[in-house]
Amino acid sequence: LRYCQKEFIPSGPEHFTQSQVSHLWSDVEELQKLGILVRDLHVRNYMHGKLVNFSRAWTMYHPCLDINLDSLD
Numbered sequence: 001l002r003y004c005q006k007e008f009i010p011s012g013p014e015h016f017t018q019s020q021v022s023h024l025w026s027d028v029e030e031l032q033k034l035g036i037l038v039r040d041l042h043v044r045n046y047m048h049g050k051l052v053n054f055s056r057a058w059t060m061y062h063p064c065l066d067i068n069l070d071s072l073d
């Protein structure tokens with residue numbers, strides 16, 4: 001993860017339409033392609049069509065994140 005964007009989203013009741021559910025699922029698939037696994041999909045984790053809670057999300061392993069311990073000496 002290179003950055004985290006924060007944005008004000010007003011609170012209020014959330015009601016999903018069928019087309020919004022399809023869009024939300026597409027967003028989850030895009031996150032999975034980026035290596036972010038959202039493990040807690042629930043209506044309370046969405047505000048105004050945006051996923052706002054990543055507290056239980058996992059990130060996939062990527063080899064570029066390996067640390068060469070020999071280079072730290």
